[in-house]
Amino acid sequence: MSTTQEEPTPLDEQDRTGKGRLRRMAPDTRPLALPTFRRVFLGQGASSIGTMLTRVAVSVQIYSLSHSSLYVGLAGICGFAPLVVFGLYGGAVADRVDRRVLYLWSSLATWAVTLLLLVQTMLGVGSAALILVLVAIQGGGFAVSSSTRGAIIPGIVPxxxxxxxxxxxxxxxxxxxxxxxxxxxxxxxxxHGFGLAYGADALLFLASLHSTFRLPALKPAAPAATSAVRSIAQGLRFIGGNPVLLMSFGVDIAAMVLAMPEALFPQVADTRFHGGVGPLYSAVAIGSVLAALLGGWIGRVRRQGVVLTCAVLGWALAIAFAGWSPTLWGAVVLLAVAGAADLVSAVIRQTLLQTYAADGMRGRLQGVHTVVVSGGPRLGDLRAGAMAAATTMSLAWSGSALLCAVLVAVAASCVRPFWQYDAAAAEGPPAP
Structure with a gap:
């Protein structure tokens, strides 16, 4: 029997093989070996199902009460003001206190509103105005928890x-x-379907609360010494003085405000496709999941500005074509393509944000990130609903998405530091 061992294949040769390419495309699961991150991951997965249950139930319930996409869009704008205030303030507070405690209490506030949505449904109140008020309150709790969660990840993962x-x-x-x-x-x-949806959300959210309760103490490495208001101002100045960060936020705002058609889904499902609201709401996420399963390459991206721009352009164009689709499944497929582009954009943008500044600034930056990422779709809901009511469905959906693509392409080409940014060669400026 021969004892000669086969020489290992060099990495570059492995990458040229089919197996090597698949390995590079597969998601990197090493963070799941960390118990703390694994619990957060599982808790977020369960709570995300519940969050979407409530989000769809709220939209459909409001539409069933008002029969207007404009009212569905108002659900987005009602959550926007609390999102801005509490997102920025929550991010500043996250740079001053134990992030675990802040995350737990803000998550409990969000859960309590879900219970109130359940109660109003079971009592048969039938008030779209009350639902809008509860959405606004929930937006505040979500803003604080989301800002804090983004700042937590670098503290539990190398x-x-x-x-x-x-x-x-x-x-x-x-x-x-x-x-x-x-x-x-x-x-x-x-x-009693709306009550079932809200009740399921309340139960699933318990997994997130459990993972949050099990987090270690997460005090900032260098707590902010200034007041919360001055801390917010510092964070905004930091972003405003760095074109890479500023453009990463700018392209996302354009994508969400101009090319987010979710407020139109109940009306389109009702009038064009005669059903199918669930697949429409799921389609973007289906594409994102598929992209994540083949997303091992995203962590190796160096030209993050270029890839981020291309991802946003892919999102906007896919959304535009989905709006012209005469069939439900054609729209679903195109929305899934948009979702794949959105996953790439989201991971690059979040990674850039978390690695660009010191720990003492992360909470404030995540606060701005929460306002942009979660507030943008809410403005997009209002924009889409108002445009559909004032013009046509095609213009509100596809025309606005094409405008987004043009604006992003022009802006990215004009901001050279963003377009030329190299993640491997560049280091973010220090926090003030």
Whole structure:
């Protein structure tokens, strides 16, 4: 028997083989070996399903009460003001206190509002105005918890694994975005369906509360010494003085405000496709999950500005074509393509943000990130609903998405530091 061992294949030769390419494309699961991150990952996955249950149930319930996409859009704007205030303030507070405690209390506030949505449904109140008020309150709790969660990840995951952790987190969230709307589409069609959806959300959210309770103490390495208001101002100045960060936020705002058609889904499902609201809400997330399963390459991206721009352009163009689709499944496929582009954009943007500044600035930057990422779709809901009411569905959906593509392409080409940014060669400026 020969004892000669086969020489290992060099890495570059492995990458040229089919197996090597698949290995590079597969998601990096090393962060799941960390017990703390694993609990957060599982908790977020479960709570994401519940969050989408409530999100779809709220939209469909408001539409069933008002028969207007404008009212559905108002649900987005009602959550926007609390999101801005509490997102920025929560991010500043996260740079001053134990992030675990802040995350736990803000999560409990969000859970309590879900219980109130359940109660108003079971009592048969039938008030769209009350639902809008509860959405606004929930937006405040969500803003604080989201700002804090983004600042927590670098504290529980080693720096080299942050891109992989972000990819896994987005995969968990988008898997919930797939399953949640599909389950919501089934539940809201049943007797007492809205109550079933809100109740399921309340139960699933317990997994997130458990993972948060098990977190270690997470005090900032260098707590901010100034007041919360001055801390917010410092964070905004830091972003405003760095074109890489500023453009990463700018392209996302354009994508969400101009090319987010979710407020139109109930009307389109009702008038064009005669059903299918669940698949429409799930389609973007389906694409994101598929992209995450093949997203191992995202953590190795160096030209992050270029790839981020291309991802946003892909999102906007896919959304535009989806709006012209004459069939439900054609729209679903194109929305899934948009979702794949959105996953790439989200991971790169979050990774850039978490690695660009020191720990003492992360809470404030995550606060701005929460306002942009979560507030943008709410403005997009209002924009889409108002445009559909004032013009046509095609213009509100596809025309606005094409405008987004043009604006992003022009802006990115004009901001050279962003377009030329190299993640491997560059270091973010120090926090003030």
């Amino acid at each position: 720096a080299p694994l942050i891109p992989a952790a972000n990819t896994l987190n987005y995969a968990a969230g988008t898997l919930g975005d797939v399953l949640g709307p599909l389950l919501a589409g089934i539940l809201v069609a049943l007797p």
